[in-house]
Amino acid sequence: MSGKASAYPRSNVLVLGSNSVYSLVPSTLIAQADALLDRHRLEEAVDLADRQLRKLQGRVTVGPEEVRGAPHRCVRVTELRQADELRYVYQRLGFQCLAETRFDDAGRHFFAGHLDPRVLIRLYPSLCGALFDEDETIDVFSGVAEHMPPEDSIDDIIRNYSPHLAPNTATAPAAVELRAVLALAAHDMLRAFLRKWRGARREGAARANQAVDTVLARLYAESGETAELLALVEGPNDVVLGELEPTLVRGAHFDALCRLYRAHGQDARLLDVWSKLVTGEWADGDVRDPLSSMFALLAEKRDRALAQRWGLWLLKHDQDRAMKLLLTVGLGKRSAKGSTADESALLQRIQEADPGAGTQFLENLVLNRRNADPDWHDQLAHVYVDQLLACLADEATSKLWRAKAAAFASSRTDAPYLAYFAATTPDSDAKRTRVRTLLFLQGSGLYAPAR
Structure with a gap:
């Protein structure tokens, strides 16, 4: 993290001595707050910051978010400096409360101080995953950075705060229960902070927004807050899909996963999820009729490769619709020069998957698309004759x-x-078999009758 220096007060009164220069400067908000915090007078520091915030808001024509956020032309330079000082004080208060496991207070102060959410998220390694690069830097006031907890994670903060209980802090039942309660409070604080941040979304904070949306969605998924999770992924969001996928799969939140795949254009992955829901390998009652969804998506996208791959799989689940898909999307434009390698390969794959469907596909190639490939005419003649002989049996x-x-x-x-x-x-x-066979044998001159 990189340090962000706070502004120094200016003086209009200088006193010159024989060996020194004295400056008369006002006691700044930061100086007062630091003095109170160093003496652990937190409530007085909070009261000081709140009074200064109300005073500053009363002097400007913009709301508190503008005071804490982006510059506004109506806010004078002095007021902007004071707003920075307020952010400094609130952030210091937040980290002081965090070190003392007063998580609810810490979250409120962090939000009031407009703390970059990535600073807080980094303390939850199990939630942030690989969201951040090793060389990624975040601006933090230098005075705040000096007073941040030395621990690397919330768990370490909680563990170090736990009182000594017999036989030891690690295994004493009361200590174990206390750590569990504090861990829950820490997660609740993070969830509340991220919700507020998301509600007051900042422009030009793409990396922060990605972290907020991804971690908040992960919290919703892990706590079973399905409605909140779906609302987040359904609306505009900056979720990092690769980071959230494992959590959604592990928690069986396949409806949310499907919506994200659809929004990100991940058609192949979306079809794979639906296929597992069709077979029962995965289950999610919120996903309605995944089989029909597969047909609808393939028909909409008209991607030949996807249609061929999934059309073959769909044959065993709904042959009629699968054949329609293969014939309308899986095949390219009709060729007047005989069969293409793609058509031949597709025919062979369909015949291997389902001989009956293979015959239907072959009929379409020869009779409807009027393909003049002698091999295909010969294949169809043999199929029809075999069917006719079966009838005569x-x-x-x-x-x-x-x-x-x-x-x-x-x-x-x-x-x-x-x-x-x-x-x-x-x-x-x-009867239909005999009529069809005779009509084809009379009408086609491309098969080999001597075979």
């Missing part, structure tokens, strides 16, 4: 068709047999 179907052939032979109709068969045979899967 049924005795009732075979008997019916023989009767139809005999009736046609004895009739005097001029219609071709296929038309007669289609008009007089009751509708069934077998």
Whole structure:
């Protein structure tokens, strides 16, 4: 952290002696507050700061946030200096209270002193994770930095504050309970401070805003405050996604995770979360119909690679919608020069995943897209013939068709047999298979009939 020097008072009266120069200067707010704090007269220091704040607010035409924050053209230089002095005093009060584990008071003073939230967050290593770079610096008043607690974390502050109890401070039941209560109070203070900071968001404080949003979201997730968590991630935020992801997964806050992925354009990760919710590997009742959400996103994005990858996976969950997705998004524009390598690879993958879906996809390529690849026509001819032979293996179907052939032979109709068969045979899967096969074999000249 880098130190920020406070302003010195100015004097208009100088007294010259034979061997010295004397200056008559007013006792500054900082000098008075430091004297009180050095004598541990905290309440008097708080009263001094509050009186000075009210006095300063009464002399300016802007609100307290402007007094504590960015310069305003109506605030004179002197008043800006006094505002800086107030920030110094409140920050010193905050760290004094923090060292004494008076966390609620510390949080209020930190906010009044406009403390950079990163200074406070650094004391919670389990919450800040890798948010900060090793060489990242934060401006702090030099006088404040000198009085900051030497401990590296809130836990160390609490541990050092714990009174000695038999048999020892580490294991005495009363000491253990006290540390737990203080740790909870410390987290409550941080949550309240971050909420206030977020409500009075500062412009030009991108790094601070990232830290505030990420840590506050982590606190909400770990404490089960789902409504607050969703409100944070749903609105404008500066959450560092990589830092928050593990916490959301660990706490099964998948609705919040999905919203963040959607906001950050992480479509692949979003689909992966939804797929785990579909299979039951993960569960979150707040995520409604993840399967339909997958289809909707893939149709909206029209990303061929994503559609092909997830369309194959979706075949076993909703074949009709998956086939529609593969045919509309998974395929590119129709080629007039035969099959493409991409189409061939996709067909093979679909056939391996689901033979029935593979046949449907092959039919679309040959019949609807009118692809002239001889291999595909040959494949489809073999599929249709195999289906027709399977129908003939049924005795009732075979008997019916023989009767139809005999009736046609004895009739005097001029219609071709296929038309007669289609008009007089009751509708069934077998009838449709025979008609489809005959129409294809008559209409296509690209398959190899000798095989």
